[in-house]
Amino acid sequence: MAQNTNIQSWPELAGGxxxxxxxxxxxxxxxxxxxxxxxxxxxxSEEKTNWEFNGKLIISTKENDN
Structure with a gap:
């Protein structure tokens, strides 16, 4: 599997x-x-931000019915 080394942001990573x-x-x-x-x-970046999580995060996908 090819890797995308052009990812510039967290939203791009999540979208991928x-x-x-x-x-x-x-x-x-x-x-x-x-x-x-x-x-x-x-x-x-070397600059950091703090993320805090407490609970469930569920990511799911499905095919469109088109």
Missing amino acids: LYDKLTGRNAEITYDFKNFKIDVPTEVG
Whole structure:
């Protein structure tokens, strides 16, 4: 599988993941409890921002009925 090395932002990364899962009826479930992580403000940046998660994050896809 080819990798895209031109990703410039977190939304682009998320969009690429969604595109890969679309049509595969995939579901990813994360269950966080007091999870904290410092994330770069931009891809490749040294500047960080703090993300805090407590609860479930579910990402799912399905094919369109068109």
